[in-house]
Amino acid sequence: MPVPTEIRLDRAARVLHVSFDDGDRFALPAEYLRVESPSAEVQGHGPGQKTILGGKQHVGIGAVDPVGHYAVRLVFDDGHDTGIFSWDYLHELGVEQDRRWPAYLAALAARGLSR
Secondary structure, X not given: OOOEEEEEEEOOOOEEEEEEOOOOEEEEEHHHHHHOXXXXXXXXXXXXXXXXXXXXXXXXXXXXXXXXXXXXXXXXXXXXXXXXXXXXXXXXXXXXXXXXXXXXHHHHHHHOOOO
């Protein structure tokens, strides 16, 4: 899998910019990263247990902490800090953003939740 060559946080825009060694570049909004966090709080402990989070439209990222040579831990300003975003997962989120984001919005609407 590709490895990041640059990870840059734009706090004002609430966007994490990630460039990979294969040439892929993604602008990942904090809200998207928060609702797709790999943490057990969001993903659950098994298949089909994912939690759909509402009310995260204005969430920001306070810190991007390296975890070894394979991941970063994102510290969100809503207190969430348990998701470890591997390089593979960050790349996957970038590649699948056009599919995942509309699915998230549809899941919110189906549950009567707002961003």
